[in-house]
Amino acid sequence: MCGIVGYVGNKKAIDVLISGLKNLEYRGYDSSGVALIDTNSIEIIKSVGKIKNLEDKLKDKNLDKFNIGLAHTRWATHGEASLVNAHPHTIGNIVIVHNGIIENAKELKNELINEGIEFNSETDTEVVAALINKYLENDIIKTISKVMNTIKGSYALGIMVKGINDKLYVAKKDSPLVIGIGEDENFFASDICAINMYTNKFVFLDDYDIAEISKNSVNYYSNGNKVDKKVDTIDIDLNSKSKNGYPHYMLKEINEEPTVLEKTLKPYLEDFSSIPDLTNYDEIHIVACGSAMYAGMIGKNLFEEKANIKSTCEVASEYRYKNNIYTNKTLVILISQSGETADTIAALKKAKELGQDTLAIVNVKTSTIARLADKVVFIEAGEEIAVATTKAYILQVAVISLLALKLAYNKKLIDNIDTYLEEFKTIPKLVKNVIDRENDYKKIAKEIKDNENVFFIGRRYDYAMCLEGSLKLKEVSYIHSEAYPSGELKHGTISLIDKGIPVFCILTDDELYEKSISNIVEVESRGAKTIIISKKSLKQNRKLEICVDDVSQFVIPLLVVPVLQLIAYHTAVDRGCDVDKPKNLAKSVTVE
Numbered sequence: 144m145c146g147i148v149g150y151v152g153n154k155k156a157i158d159v160l161i162s163g164l165k166n167l168e169y170r171g172y173d174s175s176g177v178a179l180i181d182t183n184s185i186e187i188i189k190s191v192g193k194i195k196n197l198e199d200k201l202k203d204k205n206l207d208k209f210n211i212g213l214a215h216t217r218w219a220t221h222g223e224a225s226l227v228n229a230h231p232h233t234i235g236n237i238v239i240v241h242n243g244i245i246e247n248a249k250e251l252k253n254e255l256i257n258e259g260i261e262f263n264s265e266t267d268t269e270v271v272a273a274l275i276n277k278y279l280e281n282d283i284i285k286t287i288s289k290v291m292n293t294i295k296g297s298y299a300l301g302i303m304v305k306g307i308n309d310k311l312y313v314a315k316k317d318s319p320l321v322i323g324i325g326e327d328e329n330f331f332a333s334d335i336c337a338i339n340m341y342t343n344k345f346v347f348l349d350d351y352d353i354a355e356i357s358k359n360s361v362n363y364y365s366n367g368n369k370v371d372k373k374v375d376t377i378d379i380d381l382n383s384k385s386k387n388g389y390p391h392y393m394l395k396e397i398n399e400e401p402t403v404l405e406k407t408l409k410p411y412l413e414d415f416s417s418i419p420d421l422t423n424y425d426e427i428h429i430v431a432c433g434s435a436m437y438a439g440m441i442g443k444n445l446f447e448e449k450a451n452i453k454s455t456c457e458v459a460s461e462y463r464y465k466n467n468i469y470t471n472k473t474l475v476i477l478i479s480q481s482g483e484t485a486d487t488i489a490a491l492k493k494a495k496e497l498g499q500d501t502l503a504i505v506n507v508k509t510s511t512i513a514r515l516a517d518k519v520v521f522i523e524a525g526e527e528i529a530v531a532t533t534k535a536y537i538l539q540v541a542v543i544s545l546l547a548l549k550l551a552y553n554k555k556l557i558d559n560i561d562t563y564l565e566e567f568k569t570i571p572k573l574v575k576n577v578i579d580r581e582n583d584y585k586k587i588a589k590e591i592k593d594n595e596n597v598f599f600i601g602r603r604y605d606y607a608m609c610l611e612g613s614l615k616l617k618e619v620s621y622i623h624s625e626a627y628p629s630g631e632l633k634h635g636t637i638s639l640i641d642k643g644i645p646v647f648c649i650l651t652d653d654e655l656y657e658k659s660i661s662n663i664v665e666v667e668s669r670g671a672k673t674i675i676i677s678k679k680s681l682k683q684n685r686k687l688e689i690c691v692d693d694v695s696q697f698v699i700p701l702l703v704v705p706v707l708q709l710i711a712y713h714t715a716v717d718r719g720c721d722v723d724k725p726k727n728l729a730k731s732v733t734v735e
C-alpha cells in the first residue's frame with residue numbers, strides 16, 4: 144500500500160509534505176519519512192508509527208530553507224515496520240520513495256550483492272534505488288526507463304537525485320500516481336487528497352509513464368518517449384475532513400449514512416431510467432474485496448432471487464487468477480469504495496482483456512477503477528476517512544439493490560414497482576431511526592466487550608449481513624469473530640460454542656424463518672448468549688434483541704447493517720481500540 148507525496152516550489156516543502164502525509168495516512172501508518180534537498184545538503188528524517196511521531200521528531204529541526212522534497216507513509220510489505228525499513232531509502236546518489244511491490248527484488252538484490260552493493264534494509268525499494276544508482280547517467284529519463292525494464296511488479300516511485308536540486312522524478316506501473324500542477328510549484332502524490340488544498344489541476348499518470356517535475360514545468364515520458372498529458376480540473380469539498388464534533392470518523396461516517404443515501408438514491412429514484420439496464424446479460428459476476436465483496440453478496444442474492452439471473456460473487460484476489468467461465472452475455476460488476484484496490488483493478492483489467500462488459504460501483508470519481516470500467520455507477524459517500532468502511536458499504540448495497548430491482552422490473556418479475564420506489568425513498572429516514580438508538584448498541588457492546596470470541600449466524604441475505612457485521616467487529620475491536628451460514632455451524636464449528644459465548648443471529652428472512660429459529664435454539668442449547676437482530680414481524684422478545692422496521696428484502700440490509708456497525712464501534716471504544724486506524728490495516732489496499 145503506502146502513500147507518497149512530493150513538492151517542488153517556493154513553499155516550505157516540509158509543511159506541504161507533512162500535510163500530504165497526514166491525508167495519505169489512510170494508505171498505511173507503520174512508519175513515515177521525508178527527504179529534503181537544496182544546493183548544499185540533503186536531510187532525511189524517518190520515524191516508526193503514525194505521522195504524529197514523525198512530526199514530533201521534526202520539532203527541534205529547522206527545515207524551513209528546503210523548497211523541494213518527497214515523503215512516504217508505509218504499510219509494511221517487505222520487512223518489519225522499523226526505522227531501517229522506513230522510506231525514503233538511499234543508495235549512492237539516489238533517494239527514493241515507493242508504493243507497490245517489486246516482485247523480482249530478491250533475485251535482483253542477489254545480483255547486486257554479488258557486484259558488491261551493500262543494502263541496509265529488507266525492503267524491495269532499496270533494490271530499485273541501487274539499480275537507478277548503478278545505471279545513473281546524465282539522461283535520467285533513460286536511466287529510469289532502463290530500470291523500469293528490469294523490475295517487475297507494481298510501483299509508484301518518487302525519486303530525488305543528489306546533485307540535482309531543482310527536480311524530482313516519478314515513475315508508475317500499477318500503483319496510482321498523480322501530478323498536481325500549481326503556479327511556480329508542482330506536486331506529485333498517490334492520491335489527489337494529499338495535494339488538493341494547493342491545486343485543482345491534476346494529471347493522472349498511466350502505466351509506464353515517467354515525469355520530470357520542476358518548479359515551472361513538468362515533462363512527461365511514456366516508454367521513454369516525450370508525450371503530452373491531459374490536465375483535469377477537479378474541485379473537491381475540503382470541509383469533509385472535520386470530525387464535526389464526533390469523537391471518531393467512524394461514528395461521524397455512520398451518522399452521515401442518511402444524508403449520503405439521500406444524495407445517492409435521489410437522482411435514480413427521480414429518474415428510474417438512469418439506472419443501467421442489465422436485461423442484455425444472462426449472467427453476472429460480482430468481484431470485489433472485503434466489505435465491498437460482502438455488499439456484492441447481498442447483490443448476488445437479490446439478482447438471483449428477484450431478477451432470476453445467474454450470479455456469482457467472488458473475492459477479487461481469487462477471481463483475478465482463476466479460469467473464469469463467461470457466456471457471451473456476462474457482465475462483470477466491480478465494487479470498490481476507493482477505486483484503487485489492486486486486486487479489484489487486476490480483476491477488472493482481466494475481464495476487459497477477455498472482452499467482457501464491465502460495470503463499476505465506485506465512490507472515488509477520479510480513481511483507476513472509475514476510469515477503466517466500461518460503465519460506472521457512482522455512490523456519493525464523499526470522503527470516507529475511517530479505515531473501516533461504513534457509509535460507503537451502505538451505499539454499495541443500496542446501489543446494487545437498485546440495479547437488481549430495475550432488472551427484476553424490466554424482466555416483469557415484479558409489477559408493483561411504485562411501491563418499491565416509495566420504500567426506497569423512505570430509506571434515509573428509516574436508517575436515521577436505526578442510528579439514533581445509540582443506547583441499545585452501547586448495551587450490547589457492554590455484553591460482548593470482554594469476550595475474545597464471537598459468532599454471527601444467518602441464512603442467505605442474513606448470512607451476507609453476518610459476514611459484514613463480523614468483519615466490522617473484528618477489525619475495529621480485535622475480538623475474534625466468525626460468520627457462518629446458520630445451517631453450516633453444526634458441521635464442525637459448533638464445537639466452539641460454550642456457555643456465555645455471544646452469537647449474533649440475524650433474522651429477517653420470512654421464507655427461512657423456521658429454519659433460522661431452529662439454529663438459534665441449537666446454539667442456545669449449548670449455552671450461547673444469543674443477540675438477535677430481527678425485523679418487527681419476526682420479533683422474538685429476547686432480552687438481547689434489536690428490532691428494525693419491516694421492509695422489503697431490497698431494503699432490509701440497509702437497516703440491519705448500521706446496527707452491526709454501531710455495535711462494532713461501541714465495542715471497540717469500550718475496549719480502548721484505535722477505532723479509526725486499527726492496527727495492521729490501511730484504508731486502500733493498493734498491493735496484492
Ligand code: F6R
Pocket residue numbers: 432433434435436478479480481482483484487530531532533614615618730731732
Ligand atoms: C473493511 C474495509 C475493507 C474494504 C476493502 C475494499 O471495513 O473497509 O474490507 O471494503 O479493502 O476496499 P475498496 O472498497 O476501496 O475496494
